[in-house]
Amino acid sequence: MINVVKLYPYICKHSSCLSLAMYEFTNTKGSDEYKKTITIGYSCEDHVEEVNKLLKEIYYGNKESNDI
Numbered sequence: 001m002i003n004v005v006k007l008y009p010y011i012c013k014h015s016s017c018l019s020l021a022m023y024e025f026t027n028t029k030g031s032d033e034y035k036k037t038i039t040i041g042y043s044c045e046d047h048v049e050e051v052n053k054l055l056k057e058i059y060y061g062n063k064e065s066n067d068i
């Protein structure tokens, strides 16, 4: 039997941009012994910088985003 599974395409996380994502952002969690890589977001070709900044703010606070 053939199964049909709907795929959910990854969409750019930048505000109202709904383009298909071309980039994946990951973060590592846990200690050195038990490190896990988690995916935290996606972006299209045009918004790599914007999404990177947004994710930095979410995960590390907005300290780093002030020095543009």
Ligand SMILES: [Zn+2]
Residues within 6 Å of the ligand: 012, 013, 014, 017, 018, 019, 043, 044, 045, 046, 047
């Ligand atoms: Zn985008």
